[in-house]
Amino acid sequence: MCINPHHHTAAANLLVPITTATINTQRVNLCPLKFFFVRSSSRSVADYNIVLQSLCRAGETARALEIFRGEMARDGVAPTIVTYNTIINGLCKSNELGAGMELFEELVKRGHHPDVVTYNTLIDSLCKAGDLEEARRLHGGMSSRGCVPNVVTYSVLINGLCKVGRIDEARELIQEMTRKSCDVLPNIITYNSFLDGLCKQSMTAEACELMRSLRDGSLRVSPDTVTFSTLIDGLCKCGQTDEACNDDMIAGGYVPNVVTYNALVNGLCKADKMERAHAMIESMVDKGVTPDVITYSVLVDAFCKASRVDEALELLHGMASRGCTPNVVTFNSIIDGLCKSDRSGEAFQIALQVYNRMLVPDKVTFNILIAGACKAGNFEQASALFEEMVAKNMQPDVMTFGALIDGLCKAGQVEAARDILDLMGNLGVPPNVVTYNVLVHGLCKSGRIEEPCEFLEEMVSSGCVPESMTYGSLVYALCRASRTDDALQLVSKLKSFGWDPDTVTYNILVDGLWKSGKTEQAITVLEEMVGKGHQPDSFTFAACFGGLHRSGNLAGTMELLRVVLAKGMLPDATTCSSILD
Structure with missing residues (x-):
């Protein structure tokens, strides 16, 4: 059979990328394609x-568009709405939403009528991209083009609105659905999205009411596992663990799955109800639900954060007896707990288990071990870990460098800490406010007060906003060095950056000024403190009592004592001693 050379070339050009893509993705059946090329002289839409x-x-998608605008046009094959929908869907899934919207405008201009599939595809993508206004505009224009939104249209839009906290609009859409024909009544997916939105906005009372309506049949939709899991997770995250654990929640034939139980365990742990969370494992087993690695990892992490590392280790050993294998996340929690409990030796033994189990330590593992080594003063080991981390092609981050800087500063090796900061800059890792706080505190503690002042300029220029802890360390260092005038100038300069001193900073200033014998300035700062809405506390009054006592102002001391007692505050033993002396 003679094949037209033109068609043969076109088919060959078309076949190569398709065949390659088909083999690589293993998602496309080649039979229809072979049939297509055999009948290349009469290709249909x-x-x-x-x-x-x-x-x-x-x-x-680029090749698809090329064929759409090239071969189809040359063959005189007119695209249908299915053709447009296919390409628009492909563009949206390839994160080419802009191109998808352009193709939508094109199909409208050519006189095609977009159907509900077209709209649903674009509305879904717009919602995922956070462009809710354009999604709502498309939804609003459907009826003018003779297209009726279906339950998918509404559910996608409601889900998008709920994810950005626009609950009132989502509620209005549900009410709009119920006012129309039964063809667009909300389904369980619609209600699950709305329920999730309510929980994320801490509107648990309305969420519970919605659950009651679903369970009593008044909404003609029954809740599913996702519904129960979503509500239980939401209640737990809002601290309402008692309501989440209520037996009524699982009545009516609902069987919780491991996801539901994990939400409960996580919520109980965050509410410091550790024993109850631990007991949940046995409850799961009794109900035929097997705890998974997430269940155990949540518990292990909670016990470690509560400094109950031995109990966490027992859980780790107990996982194996239930056939559950710990992962890197589980081990990271244990290693972190041991390091923070000054048991870095055991932490490194656990780290060896990670290797022995053929698990790959991640960046978190290395950061924890580096912090543990620094805390133990073993900088040689920390350096070796850092080098190993780099050798494994793991890019050190701000947490890695922060651990090194913190350890070096606490060990009094401030110069080495400064070198680490310079290394961060060379590697393109910007310091965060915590990094600067640690270094500023370390420099101030070592008496190097001028250098932190340079950091403040650097922080502001780099967009890293200093916080009260940063300023407080520096103000404290200046006052301790009897440089109260410099401290006042610094605070004045910081105010020009939009910073408002907190109670701690005011207390440091007041105390420093009283001790320097600058009574009038101390009173001025105290008045400013009160004027800014900061309530004087026991530290403030102690500083004032000390200053008045040293100046021999007995009348002022007694008047301040009267004010303190009127506020219901009792001077501590040190303050009382200074008054009596």
């Missing part, structure tokens, strides 16, 4: 749709 769908599924 259905044939083209199959090819375009195959390309789009393989992520070859």
Whole structure:
């Protein structure tokens, strides 16, 4: 059989990328494609749709558009709405939403009528991209083009609105659905999205009411596992663990799954109800639900954070007896707990288990071990870990460098800490406010007060906003060095950056000024403190009592004592001693 050379070339050009994509993705059946090329002289729109769908599924959207605008046009094959939908869907899934919207405008201009699939695809993508206004505009324009939104249209839009906290609009859409025909009544997916939105906005009372309506049948939709799990998770995250654990929650034939139990365990742990969370494992087993690695990891992490590392280790050993294998996250929690409990030797033994189990330590593992080594003063080991981390092609981050800087500063090796800061800059890792806080505190503690002042300028210029802890360390260092005038100038300069001193900073200033005998300035700062809405505390009054006592101002001391007692505050033993003396 003679094949037209033109068609043969076109088919060959088309076949290569399709075949490659098909083999690579293993998602496309080659039989229809072979049939398509055999009948290349009479390609139909259905044939083209199959090819375009195959390309789009393989992520070859550029080639799909090329065929759509090239071969189809040359063959005189007019695209249908299915053709447009296929390419628009492919573009959206390839994160080419802009191109998808352009194709939508094109199909409208050419006189095609977008159907509900077209709208649903674009509305879903717009919601995921956070463009809710354009999604709402498309939804609003459907009826003018003779297209009726279906339950998917509404559910996608409601889900998008709920994810950004626009609950009132989502509620209005549900009410709009119920006012229309039964064809667009909300389904359980719609209600699950709305329930999730309510929980994320801490509107648990309305969420519970919605659950009651679903369970009593008044909404003609029954809750599913996702519904129960979502509500239980939401209640736990809002601290309402008693309500989440209520037996009524699982009545009516609902069987919780491991996801539901994990939400309960996590919520109980965060509420410091450790024993109850631990007991949940036995409850799971009794109900035929097997705890998974997430269940154990949540518990292990909670025990470690509560400094109950031995109990966490017992859980780790107990996992194996239930056939559950710990992962790197589980081990990281144990290693972190041991390091923070000054048991770095045991932490490194656990780290060896990670290697022995053929698990790959991640960046978190190395950061924890480096911090543990620094805390133990073993900087040689910390340096070796750092080098190993780099050798494994793991880019050190701000947490890695922060651990090194913190350890060096606490060990009095401030110069080495400064070198680490310079290394961060060379490697393109910007310091965060915690890094600067640690270094400023370390420099101030070592008496190097001028250098932190340079950091403040550097922080502001780099967009890293200093916080009260940063300033407080520096103000304290200046006052301790009897440089109260410099401290006042610094605070004045910081105010020009928009910073408002907190109670701690005011207390440091007041105390420093009283001790320097600058009574009038101390009173001025105290008045400013009160004027800014900061309530004097026991430290403030102690500083004032000390200053008045040293100046021999007995009348002022007694008047201040009267004010303190009127506020219901009792001077501590040191303050009383200074008054009596």
